[in-house]
Amino acid sequence: MPGDTGSMRETASVRAATGDLELAADGRTLRFPAGWLRDNCPCPLCLDPVTGQRLHDITDIPEDCAVATTSDEPEHIVVTFAPDGHSSRFSRAWLTGHALDGYGDSDPRADGKQLWRKADLDGRIPEGDWRAYLENPGYRADRLRDVMRKGFVMLRDVPVAAGTVLTVARTFGYVRETNYGALFDVRVEPAPENLAFTSSEITPHTDNPYRDPVPTVQLLHCLRSAGPGDVGAGGESGLVDGFMAAAILRDEDPEAFAVVTGTMCSFGYTDNGTELRACQPLIHLDPRGRVRGIRFNNRSALPLRAPYDEVLAFYAGYRRWAALLRRDELRVEFTLKPGDCLIFDNTRVLHARTAFTATEPRHLQGCYADLDGLESTVAVLSREPRSWTAR
Numbered sequence: 001m002p003g004d005t006g007s008m009r010e011t012a013s014v015r016a017a018t019g020d021l022e023l024a025a026d027g028r029t030l031r032f033p034a035g036w037l038r039d040n041c042p043c044p045l046c047l048d049p050v051t052g053q054r055l056h057d058i059t060d061i062p063e064d065c066a067v068a069t070t071s072d073e074p075e076h077i078v079v080t081f082a083p084d085g086h087s088s089r090f091s092r093a094w095l096t097g098h099a100l101d102g103y104g105d106s107d108p109r110a111d112g113k114q115l116w117r118k119a120d121l122d123g124r125i126p127e128g129d130w131r132a133y134l135e136n137p138g139y140r141a142d143r144l145r146d147v148m149r150k151g152f153v154m155l156r157d158v159p160v161a162a163g164t165v166l167t168v169a170r171t172f173g174y175v176r177e178t179n180y181g182a183l184f185d186v187r188v189e190p191a192p193e194n195l196a197f198t199s200s201e202i203t204p205h206t207d208n209p210y211r212d213p214v215p216t217v218q219l220l221h222c223l224r225s226a227g228p229g230d231v232g233a234g235g236e237s238g239l240v241d242g243f244m245a246a247a248i249l250r251d252e253d254p255e256a257f258a259v260v261t262g263t264m265c266s267f268g269y270t271d272n273g274t275e276l277r278a279c280q281p282l283i284h285l286d287p288r289g290r291v292r293g294i295r296f297n298n299r300s301a302l303p304l305r306a307p308y309d310e311v312l313a314f315y316a317g318y319r320r321w322a323a324l325l326r327r328d329e330l331r332v333e334f335t336l337k338p339g340d341c342l343i344f345d346n347t348r349v350l351h352a353r354t355a356f357t358a359t360e361p362r363h364l365q366g367c368y369a370d371l372d373g374l375e376s377t378v379a380v381l382s383r384e385p386r387s388w389t390a391r
């Protein structure tokens with residue numbers, strides 16, 4: 001641009017045929033449909049200046065809305081819309097930051113998830129110290145970010161006192177109370193209502209698939225371990241990254257992946273006062289085909305109801321998926337020691353434990369919470385000063 005030796009300056013123009021805004025920026029042309037642009041108008045008539053919330057509804061915007069004129073300002077583009085003459089002033093930074101052209105070309109994992117196999121963790125699970133977690137907000141944000149990126153984090157030296165698991169959950173969100181109570185005890189019980197409360201092996205699973213919505217975060221706090229604390233003594237915990245496993249299944253056996261993602265499976269839980277049912281695919285995809293959630297639990301799966309041929313196809317895929325989830329190369333194992341508190345994404349990470357002898361009674365306390373609260377906490381802890389706008 002002649003005479004402009006400073007930062008790249010974008011030039012706005014109207015695309016006559018469609019009435020869209022076009023912005024020449026950085027050697028590219030960014031196109032903004034008039035209806036989209038008008039819906040995102042930041043003026044005080046369109047966006048409440050106090051809450052930052054939108055005041056209009058899409059039906060309030062003229063259907064034949066088009067960009068009529070544009071004018072360039074140093075930091076803004078002023079747009080006038082036909083047919084009603086509404087005027088909007090968009091910052092250049094906002095427009096380029098919300099460009100539509102090129103969106104979606106990026107890696108589907110661009111939301112920051114780091115998928116892992118056992119070897120990728122290199123013998124070091126993401127962990128943190130409870131005291132530092134409490135005292136340092138930046139450190140706390142980083143540990144919680146591990147749950148978002150890797151699916152879990154282990155907090156060490158959490159006080160070995162009953163009920164503390166609720167304190168941990170409340171550092172980042174709200175406890176999700178269920179029929180098991182605000183918290184549940186995982187230990188050997190004489191008349192267990194759930195196989196978790198025995199000393200048997202529990203294969204990789206997600207919790208509570210019979211709820212809709214499922215609790216998206218689970219915490220497990222160790223009050224007493226099963227053995228001397230060495231791997232091999234029994235009662236080891238194992239974790240599997242279900243998103244990594246799903247990527248492997250998609251790659252190795254697309255047919256199995258298709259039936260596992262395309263079949264609605266029912267799960268149930270029944271006890272004296274509870275009758276829970278939920279029906280969802282074992283691997284949940286978003287409309288772009290990206291893996292959004294894993295639901296897997298052989299203990300609470302109900303008989304599959306589907307046409308005969310679909311059941312046959314499903315069982316082949318189901319077997320492949322279950323076998324894959326049990327591969328050693330995917331599973332990281334460790335023994336929970338008293339004071340350890342594991343926080344994990346129950347929509348992504350499957351957990352398991354080996355059998356143990358009941359001579360030294362293992363005792364964990366667990367509770368549920370949700371990822372939206374955890375992510376909100378991370379976002380607030382990571383805020384630039386004074387960046388708040390409600391929406």
Ligand SMILES: [Zn+2]
Binds near residue numbers: 041043045088
């Ligand atoms: Zn407006």
